[in-house]
Amino acid sequence: MRTSAAPKSNRGSLSDHAYETLRHRLIMLDIAPGDAINEATLSDELDVGRTPIREALKRLESDHLVVSFPRRGTFASNVDLTDLSTISEMREVLEPIAARKAAANLEATRREEFTAMISQLRELGTDVGQRTLMEHDLSVHRLIYGSVDNPHLTETLVRLDDLATRIWCLVIPRMPDLIGHIREHIDLLEAIVEGDEEAVAELAADHVRDFDRTLRAALR
Incomplete structure (x- = not known):
């Protein structure tokens, strides 16, 4: 059974993997503008814990590829x-x-x-x-x-x-x-x-x- 968080020694590489995978999907619009980002689904799909997913999403928010709203969640940013x-x-x-x-x-x-x-x-x-x-x-x-x-x-x-x-x-x-x-x-x-x-x-x-x-x- 997969644990919800990776050991600290592997967390960076898992976060990088999640970041690169999600970034590519976002820039190619495989994740459409405005789509909700489901952490649990991504965790299962990429076979990584929630922590690397969250770390990746923080970086993607800095890249203006996702946007987070309190109590609403994280979404792919709109294309302006x-x-x-x-x-x-x-x-x-x-x-x-x-x-x-x-x-x-x-x-x-x-x-x-x-x-x-x-x-x-x-x-x-x-x-x-x-x-x-x-x-x-x-x-x-x-x-x-x-x-x-x-x-x-x-x-x-x-x-x-x-x-x-x-x-x-x-x-x-x-x-x-x-x-x-x-x-x-x-x-x-x-x-x-x-x-x-x-x-x-x-x-x-x-x-x-x-x-x-x-x-x-x-x-x-």
Whole structure:
């Protein structure tokens, strides 16, 4: 019989597991905006105690992905489409900085990961589903953020990308060329591998601006 709380030595890893799993579901809208978060159900489903679930939910509330109300419970936060402009404003500044840092600090092992990602993107066919394309987009951005030697910048960009992805998931059926948007990453990743800091900064900013324009067109 599973106990309701993990030993202290394992609690951190269990909380991290719960956090990563729930965060992904929230940003991909597998947990829809406004849905109630049931701790008991999640505890059984993820096979962890209530304490790691609560710890994960506290972190997700700081990420603005869930919201808690006294005596009512915890819910997936609503997606505010008006946030797009402020999110894009910050990403247009920070994404080029991250891309520059990735290009300047790319180590051999990480270079192999970038090369493998480029190959994956080149192999994407027109028959690939929207969900798969979205997963690739997340993987590309996480790869870049993970190559930045600045944890504060990484944390901020992950949070902004999560919020942008939730907006994207709402309008994705109205996007005409999703695979084209995903393939835009190829030039950016190649420039990072080549260490071309000027090019990566420009490409990263252009990508954010194109993302913003595309979403605004879909929202009309």
